[in-house]
Amino acid sequence: MLLSKSCVYGLRASLYLASKRDGEFYSLKEISKELGISFHFLTKILQQLTADGLMESYKGPNGGVRLSQKGKDATLFDLVVAIDGLGLFTQCALGLPGCGSQEPCPLHESWMNTRGSIEHMLKRTSLIGIAREGKEKHFRLSAEGKFSWQ
Amino acid sequence: MLLSKSCVYGLRASLYLASKRDGEFYSLKEISKELGISFHFLTKILQQLTADGLMESYKGPNGGVRLSQKGKDATLFDLVVAIDGLGLFTQCALGLPGCGSQEPCPLHESWMNTRGSIEHMLKRTSLIGIAREGKEKHFRLSAEGKFSWQ
DNA sequence: CTAAATTAGGACAAACAACTCTTAAATAGA
DNA sequence: TCTATTTAAGAGTTGTTTGTCCTAATTTAG
Ligand code: FES
Ligand code: FES
Numbered sequence: 001m002l003l004s005k006s007c008v009y010g011l012r013a014s015l016y017l018a019s020k021r022d023g024e025f026y027s028l029k030e031i032s033k034e035l036g037i038s039f040h041f042l043t044k045i046l047q048q049l050t051a052d053g054l055m056e057s058y059k060g061p062n063g064g065v066r067l068s069q070k071g072k073d074a075t076l077f078d079l080v081v082a083i084d085g086l087g088l089f090t091q092c093a094l095g096l097p098g099c100g101s102q103e104p105c106p107l108h109e110s111w112m113n114t115r116g117s118i119e120h121m122l123k124r125t126s127l128i129g130i131a132r133e134g135k136e137k138h139f140r141l142s143a144e145g146k147f148s149w150q
Numbered sequence: 151m152l153l154s155k156s157c158v159y160g161l162r163a164s165l166y167l168a169s170k171r172d173g174e175f176y177s178l179k180e181i182s183k184e185l186g187i188s189f190h191f192l193t194k195i196l197q198q199l200t201a202d203g204l205m206e207s208y209k210g211p212n213g214g215v216r217l218s219q220k221g222k223d224a225t226l227f228d229l230v231v232a233i234d235g236l237g238l239f240t241q242c243a244l245g246l247p248g249c250g251s252q253e254p255c256p257l258h259e260s261w262m263n264t265r266g267s268i269e270h271m272l273k274r275t276s277l278i279g280i281a282r283e284g285k286e287k288h289f290r291l292s293a294e295g296k297f298s299w300q
Numbered sequence: 301c302t303a304a305a306t307t308a309g310g311a312c313a314a315a316c317a318a319c320t321c322t323t324a325a326a327t328a329g330a
Numbered sequence: 331t332c333t334a335t336t337t338a339a340g341a342g343t344t345g346t347t348t349g350t351c352c353t354a355a356t357t358t359a360g
Contacts (some may be wrong), residue, residue, distance in 0.1 A: 001237065001238070001245065002238065002243065003242060003243065003316075003318095004318090005245065005317080005318065005344080007319085008243075008244050008245045011244060012244055013202075015256060016236070021330055022224055027335090027336070027337090028243050028336080028337075029335095029336080030328070032180060035359085036173050037351095038318090038319060038320075039319055039320095040319070040321075041318070041320080042336080043320055043337075044319090044338095044339090046337090047338065047339080050337090050338095056219045056322090056339060057328055057336095057338085058326090058327085058337080059325075059326040059335085059336055059337045059338080060327025060328055060334095060335065060336055060337080061327065061328045061335045061336065062328070062335085063326085063327070063336045063337065064336075064337085065337085067227075074310080076257075079355085084224075087151065087214035088151070088152065091151060093153065093158075094161060094162055094291075095151065095153075095155065095158045096290060096292070096293055097293050103283075103289075103290050104285060104289055104290070104292065105289055105290055106280045106281070106284035106289045106291070107226075107275075108289070109279070109325085110271050110275060111271075113271070114268050114271045114334070117264055117267045118264050121260050121263070121264045125257075125260060130256045131232065131256070133256060134255075134345075138252050139253075139255055139258070140246065140254070140255055141244075141255065141256070142246070143247050143254075144155065144245055150196075154347075154348090155347080155348065155349095156347080156348080177305090177306070178306080178307075179305095179306080188348085188349060188350075189350095190322085190349070190350055190351070191348070191349050191350080193308080193309095194308095194309090194349090196307090197307080197308065197309080200307090200308095205306060206347090207306095207308085208306085208307080208357080209305085209306055209307045209308085209355075209356040209358095210305065210306055210356055210358050210359055211304070211305045211357065211358045211359070212305085212306085212308065212357085212358070213305075213306045213307065213357070213358085214306075214307085214354085269303075270319080273350025286304090293323095301359085301360100302359100303359090303360085304357100304358085304359085304360100305357085305358080305359100306355100306356080306357080306358095307354105307355085307356080307357100308353100308354075308356095309352105309354080309355100310351100310352090310353085310354095310357070311350100311351085311352080311353100312340075312347075312349100312350075312351075312352095312359100313348100313349080313350070313351095314343100314346085314347105314348080315346100315348070315349090316345100316346085316347075316348090317344100317345085317346075317347090318343100318344080318346090319338105319340075319342105319343080319344070319345090320341100320342080320343070320344090321341085321343090321358105322339105322340090322341080322342095323336100323339085323340085323341100323356100324338075324339080325336100325337085325338070325339095326335100326337080326338095327334100327335080327336080327337080328332090328333100328334090328335080328336100328341090329332100329334090329335100330331100330332085330333085330334100330344090330352100
């Protein structure tokens with residue numbers, strides 16, 4: 001798969017938060033239940049996003065997580081990089097060390113284009129924007145239609 | 151990474167064969183040494199390609215593998231599918247089951263485009279063509295410049 | 301016929317990704 | 331203050347990918 005499972009779960013949880021009331025905290029228990037993601041696993045992933053400054057968390061009853069300002073301004077690219085790192089956008093398609101035009105592999109030119117189109121797609125898509133569109137058009141965010149944008 | 155290691159090794163070995171004398175068998179020992187790939191691991195991968203009809207093998211002294219006619223006609227897409235399967239070209243970007251326009255996820259439209267550009271790039275690139283170009287322009291096929299297109 | 305070279309194929313081991321469980325720390329409310 | 335609720339953090343488990351090893355089967359050459 002293009003993105004790791006951690007990354008996909010992080011994206012889905014971020015879309016969830018972006019579609020909810022701004023500034024409010026939502027508990028991981030609720031998010032994991034609605035999206036059908038393992039609670040403990042999701043915890044780890046959102047801890048990463050919190051550490052990265054894309055989310056804020058609050059402990060205790062009525063606690064939870066919410067998007068920070070940085071998170072609200074983020075594109076999908078920012079989220080993907082926060083979890084999967086830059087590998088997808090820097091590595092050689094043939095796995096050779098140091099992808100670059102100094103000593104390209106046979107796929108370099110084609111891959112640079114394709115890689116660029118992936119990167120561009122993620123960079124032009126804002127989290128907030130895609131969440132709004134998803135809410136409007138009732139796109140799905142979980143298997144089995146568990147989640148319904150409220 | 152976009153492609154699995156198995157897939158990348160298979161591609162590199164295929165490029166190797168495509169750049170060599172047509173119809174001749176080259177031993178896995180030689181290929182693995184020149185490309186810096188584990189001999190036994192490469193064996194497994196090329197067995198897959200042989201089973202898939204993209205290569206032909208011959209046992210015994212002076213034995214080895216070579217591209218079949220199907221292999222010589224193949225595009226990178228054919229090779230990728232033979233090893234990694236169709237997953238990359240059929241699965242939902244958010245990992246939801248049954249990617250399709252009936253019940254799209256928020257990324258569906260964007261991902262269909264991007265996925266299409268990956269697919270198109272692989273389909274328009276023929277193995278033989280890219281091998282010829284690589285040989286002409288002395289592109290690299292291994293780390294550390296072990297391999298030099300002879 | 302025999303020995304060496306080679307692919308085929310299975311069992312195994314190591315590394316990594318994905319997932320689970322337990323305990324600690326913070327917070328709210330009774 | 332005490333208890334329940336929640337995130338934080340780390341250890342542990344499972345499963346998949348990657349890589350290794352050993353034994354067969356096939357073929358060539360002497
Ligand atoms: S060197 Fe291989 S893709 Fe750039
Ligand atoms: S349904 Fe998610 S990409 Fe098609």
